[in-house]
Amino acid sequence: MKCIFCQSPDTVVKDSRETDEGKVVRRRRSCLKCNGRFTTFERVQLRELIIVKKSGAKRPFDRAKILKSITTALRKRNFLEEEIEEIANRITLEVESSNSKEVQSQMIGKLIMQELAKIDQVAYIRFASVYKDFSTAQDFAKFIGKIRENQ
Ligand SMILES: [Zn+2]
Structure with a gap:
């Protein structure tokens, strides 16, 4: 996943947890280049x-x-x-x-x-x-x- 701040492809997952009774995974990501932090949500379609x-x-x-x-x-x-x-x-x-x-x-x-x-x-x-x-x-x-x- 690209960094939303600097578009660098080098981001790592810092924390991952399930929400909404396990139907959604919330991930805190951190950019290795600019140190920007953002959250992504993964869910089943x-x-x-x-x-x-x-x-x-x-x-x-x-x-x-x-x-x-x-x-x-x-x-x-x-x-x-x-x-x-x-x-x-x-x-x-x-x-x-x-x-x-x-x-x-x-x-x-x-x-x-x-x-x-x-x-x-x-x-x-x-x-x-x-x-x-x-x-x-x-x-x-x-x-x-x-x-x-x-x-
Ligand atoms: Zn970045």
Whole structure:
């Protein structure tokens, strides 16, 4: 694995441990050239999946995109990298466990919303505003009104 800081190919594993009940291996790596440290997560991919967007366009399923969405939603909300990785893993597992080879992108959006709703209201609203494509303050107000009703 190349160093993320200096791109040197000489990195070593300093520490390796299983997380998420052994489904994920977390490795702390260190670069021999610049001494930079970074973490990698290795997990089993259950199946190859195709994501079908609202437009009908098809894309290969990409866990990194889920991770990015969650990371963005949880920015400055005091969550650890590990916690965010675990959420992404849970969603990925759920998606990969679905019965069909093709998965609607809305389903993934809903799963992310469910996970965020459980842990952080601000992140939930942040994600929903992008996902549901809010364009006016009214859209926001309506959405928040609905959350209050459900509480
Ligand atoms: Zn380096």
